[in-house]
Amino acid sequence: MKKKLLVGLAAAALAVIPASAAFGDAHDTGQVVIVHGVPGFEADILVNGETSDLTGLEFGDVAVVDLPADSYDLGVAPAGSTDAILAATADVEAGVSYTVAAYLDTNGDPTLGLFVNENDVAGIQPFHLANFVPVSIIADGEIVEGFNSVENGQTARIAISGTVPGVGIGAADSNEPVIELGDVEVPEDQLLLVYAIGPDEGEELPSVEVQAIDVAEDHTPEEVPSGSAGLVSTGLPALVVALMLLGAVAMATPAIAARRRR
């Protein structure tokens, strides 16, 4: 028996804390999207052992913070405590967006995972962070190529923009959605992070939370200049040119000598 769960994407997007409008100075800050995906407890986020501004997070809460590029000891503690039950080190690089998720692994054990948000381009990036079987990602009645069996702890990005009809999550290798997300609108300058978490207590199916983040400014350089002396130039070096000149002179000498004698 298949139970269908219709998740209004607009409603889901409203339920999360909005991404900070400006990404700050991308030259020295990174972005961290924090996901509370472990049902059953209210969580405080610890940064370097101390309680941060992010307290009292409920299952399904998503928060976006900009952090100066640095290495952080992140922890998840029950609300009001500074004793982390989950911990991980997050090296935040400038201009990079990360997901830090507390989620259930396939054994149902809570874990804290660090992922890269692939926001080079607009699109949808699903994350399977639920204690649930492998799934397929479906769009417009077909399995999205490469997303036929996404396992717990896996993610990848679909580069796409505009209206994506009939987005859903199905059983592995199935193009029949079990969780329907409906038509999804992907703005040209945003990446939608789609987190499947849980299931919540008393539920059979994972919950889905969506967080939009801005597409990062292009991080690639224009060129790679790495030499200024010409020592390895593949153009003919001076020595070779000199030898060739010498050769030309040697070839011409007999003729010139002959003319002189006349």
Add this chain to the structure above:
Amino acid sequence: MDRRTSIASFAVGAALLLGAPATWYALQPADTVGDLEVLGLPEATPAEDPGVADTPITGLDAPPAPPTDDLLDPEAARDAAADTTDAASPATSLEYATTPLSGALPDIARPARISVPRIGVDAPIDPVGREPDGAMEIPHDIRRIGWYEPGGVRPGRNGTAVLSGHVDSRSQGRGAFYDLRRLDVDDEVTITHADGDVSTWRVVARTSYGKAEIPIADIFTRSGAPRLALITCGGAFDASTRSYQENVVVYAVPAGS
């Protein structure tokens, strides 16, 4: 000048004129070694920048199974399959590109030192970014190698970690990557990470791109299997701009793969 001397002079001259450049060219390493196509990389003269297309647009391959009716009629089935391979024709085919599935970020520290025994390189690595003009920053000290930090691809994480060093400098002479153009397939590269871990890499290709043709977007990518790109300058030297006209790029993959 007697006749014999004349002939000898002419012969030596001809030998020099033709032999000097021929010998010099013969001593130069080949422009490309290894198979770039296997890496999914363009050859030295790449096509246009594929932009976001990390993998081919869907519908170009792996057409879905034809409807059961068509199974009875092989020709109709072939036609149906042919239809779906044309990305433009079916109304139901979405255009998108995908990146490979990956898991949580492996715990890998920043690169701190690079060693390439075959060309005698053992150099410290500095994280670098972009110059104001948009070019990749290269450590001023030509004995040091720059690791491109924006994008955060550490050697061993998904995507291509880019390490660049000077081939030479007008004031300092030979740079750490002076002999990069002599690396060959299966040569070894080791990276010592900031936490002391060592990762070993195997050269799979070397090539040379014109500065205008270098596939920047393919090289500086955060997607795909872990890869190293070692870059320096090469090709003909333009003395007026004090710059080389090409980039020598060596690609390496984890030694176990």
